[in-house]
Amino acid sequence: MKKLALLTALALASAASAQSLSGTVTVWSWDAAAKALESTIPSFNKKYPNVKVNVVDLGNQNVYDRGLAGCAAGGADMPDVYSIENNEAEVFWARFPNCFTDLNTLGADKLAKNFPAFKWTELMAGNKRFAMPWDSGPVVIFYRRDLYQQAGVNANAIKTWDDFIAAGKKVNAKFDGKVKMGVVANGQDDEWFRMLANQNNCFYFDNAGTSVTVNKTGCVDALTTIKKLYDAQVVATGDWGGQITSFKAGRSASAMFGAWYEGTIRTNAPDQKGKWGVYPMPANKAGGVRAANLGGSALALPSSSKNKAAAYAFMENALATTNGQVTMLKSQGLVPSLLSATKDSYVKVAQPYWGNQKVWQTILDTLGDVPQARGTQYFQDARQVMIVVQADYIKGKYKTAKEALDDAAKKISSATGLPVAK
Template identity: 30%
Template structure:
C-alpha cells in the first residue's frame, strides 16, 4: 500500500529503499528509553499560550524539558529557521509550520519523516484533507495542529437593513446582495485583501482549482491563470470596480477599524476568524452570524481552506524520538487538543475534538447564540482533499503581492495580473531547476 502510493505520486526510486525498512525502526523500548533520558528540546511556535500544552507534556514526561520560543509569525519565522539551518547550528527541534510551507522545507531535506516514529498510525485521527497536507506519499512531515476551513461571517443587522434575510447561498446571490447592502447601508459586502494571498487561494480552493502541484521530486505544476481562475478573478474584479467590495490590506489598523465600525458587512474568512473577530470588533457583539461560503450552484457544499499549521520536526534534531513525541503530544493528546480548541480557539484538525460536544455545542453570544464551531466542523468535511502547494510558496506569495495583489489594490485587471504571476512562478521554478508544467 505504501509502496503503491509512492509509485503513483512519482517518488524517486532512490527514496523508497531508505524509507521502507525504517518503517519499524523505532521500538517501544527505544521510545521509553528516550522519554526517560533527561533532554532539552527547543520548540518554535507563535501560537499564543502554547506554554499551557507544553506544561502538560512536561508533566507527563518529567525528564524532558521544553524550551518554547516565539521567533515571529509566518515569514520571519521561516526566515529564521532557514538561517539557522544554513548556519548549521541554533535550529530548534520542533517548529510550527503552515501547510503551504511543508514541501519547501521537505525539498531542502530539512524535515524529519515522522512515519518511522509511528506517525503513519495517526492518519485516522485527522480530517482527511488535513492529513493530505502533511503526508507526501507516505512520508509524514508534521502533525496537524490547526486548520482554517472557510466560511462567511456577516452582519445580520446590516443585512436586515438591506432586506436580506438569509446568507447568500450562491455567488450570484452574493453579488446581488452586495448591491443591496451598498445602496441601503453604504457598507462594503466584504473586503478582498490584496496583501493576503491565503484568502484568494482559499477561494480558488473552494472553486475546485488546482493552481499548484508538486510531485515531491523535480516537477512542479503552475496553473494560476487557468480559465477557471480567471473566472474567479473576473467575479471579484466586477465587485471591486463596482465599489461593492473594498481592497484594504488585512490585519492592519485600518482594517481592524473597518471590521469594528461597520465599513464591511461581512468577512469571508477561515474557522479561526470567528474568535479573532470577537476580540477585534467587540463592540459589534450579537450582530454577526456565520454561514458556509456562497456556492457556484445552489445546493452545493464546497469549501476551501485558509491557513492552519502543523508541528514538524527538523532533521537536524539530536533527539528525534522526544521531538516527535512532543509534536504528537501537543496535537494528539486528548487534554492538549481539547485545550487548544476550547481555550486557545485553534480550529481543530483532530476528528475526536471535532465531534466533542464540549467543542461543537458551544454557543457564541457574539454570533447571536449560534453554534459556530458546529458549522465549521461541518464545513471542514467539505474541503477539497487534493489541493497542493509549490515547494517555493515564500516566493510565490511575495510575487503575488507585486502582481495580483497590486492589481487588486489598484482595482485594475486581475485576470491580466494572473498571467503575470503565472509567468513569474514559472520563471522562478525553471531558474531553480524544476521541470515546470
C-alpha cells in the first residue's frame, strides 16, 4: 500500500508539473527538419497542454546566419529552441560560449548514455552540453537491385572497397561505361573523403580539437581509395544536383551518403519504387569497420529564452523519447540518434520502396560502430582546403595521397593556427 501511495503521489506531482508549464515555445528550423519537429507537437501537447509550440521554417542558411547575429548581439532576437547542424555547432560554442544554456543544468547529463558517444562529440565544450542530439547520418550504400542483377553483381558479396571496385568493373562491362557505381562531388565537396576517413577513425582534427590529423594513416587510406575508384573508372563526377540527375536517369548503380539520403532518392525517383536496396558501406580491408556518419543535427536552448523549462521539455519529448524520434522517422525519414529508437518495432517494418527490405534496421544497426569525429570551429576552413587538395590529387598534381595530405595539413594548420599532429 505504501508503494502504491508513493507511485500515485509521484504521478500526481508529474501531472501538476506538466500543468504548470505554459506560454509559447518558438523553434527555428528548416525544411524537412521543421516538418519533423511539427509532427511531434501532438504528443508534446498531450503531456503539456498549456504550452503552444511555434515552429518557424527559416531555411537552413538563414537559421545559421540569424543565430550568429543573435549570439553576437548578446542573445537578442533568438528563439527558445535553435536547430543546429553538428558540423557547425562548435563555431557557436567557441565564439559565443554564453549564448546557449548548458543542458546539464536541466538534466541532459542523465540522458547522455541514451545516445551514441559520437553524437555528443561536437555538442560539448568541456563538461558542458550545449545541444541535444537529434538525427544522425549513418552511412550506407543505396543501390539499384535491377542494375546490379543485370551486371551479375551480388550486393551481399561486397565487403571491401576492392570488392566494390570489382563490382564496378562488371557494371562498366555490362553497360558500356554508361552506368557507374557512384557519383563523387570531386571539386565541389569532399564528402566521400570525410565518410571514408571517418570509417578509418581519422578526420581533419583529433577528437580533442587541438591538432590537425588529416595526414594520418586512416585519412591517407581514404584518399588512396578515392583515387583507386577513379583510376578504375567506376565512379563519375557530379555535384549535388548532378548526383540526383544521375540516379533519376539510371546512370548510377549506387549512391553513398548518410541515411537521410533515403528520402532524397525516394522523393526524386518515385517511379523506381522496388528497384532500390541498401547495404553497409564497404570496409577498408576484410573485417574492417563498415560504418561512418555524414551529417546530422541537434537542438540547442538559447540562454536568452524566457521559457527554458518548457523549451527543454519540448526538446526532451522530441529527441529523448522513442515515440518522438520514431514519429520523425515516419514523418520525414530523419534517422534517430536515440539508441532506444533503433530497437522500435517500426525499424523492422519492410519498406515497399526499397524492395520490401527492412532498410531502417540495416541502417541503424551500424550506428553503434561509427567512430567519433570532431569538426571543431574550423570545420569549414578544413573542408575548403580538402576540396581543392582532393581534386588536385585526382588530377595527378601529387604523387601520393600522403604527399597530398601533408600539404593539406600544412594549409589547414596555417588557416586555423592549430599544429599538425606529430
